[in-house]
Amino acid sequence: MSTEDKFTSVSRIAIKVVINKKETLNGQLIRHLAPLTVSEMLRGMPIHGAIHYTMDTFCYIQTQLNIGQEKPRKKFSKGDITLMTSNGAICFFLKDASVDYSMNYIGKVTSKIEKLISLRSNDELTIASDTN
Secondary structure: OOHHHHOOOOOEEEEEEEEOOOEEEEEEEEHHHOHHHHHHHHHHOOEEEEEEEEOOOEEEEEOOOOOOOOOOEEEEOOOEEEEEOOOOEEEEEOOOEEEEEEEEEEEEEOOOHHHHOOOOOOOEEEEEEOOO
């Protein structure tokens, strides 16, 4: 992948989401959506955690991120990556949905989002910058 493909602008940072150190999904963090959140995530990468599900709407990993709301939203699309500010969870939306609480929209999974649907609770996810 060329540098041009990875960074379509200075605001978009290519990431990879690795499932159980085997399967890799591509994604991007979009800095202008939540600049403080994205900066904190980049400083803390790689981020590891066991996967958990909220119904069939989204899956998430618990993190130590403690960041307030930035341009909060309640409506998301399949593949969106968000930060639930109330508990520091990084969420991956499995379908289009509206939620009852605001989250920071931080990016998008750009490939194979369906791989996140069939995981078992406590499978491990790793989020890392895609600098290869």
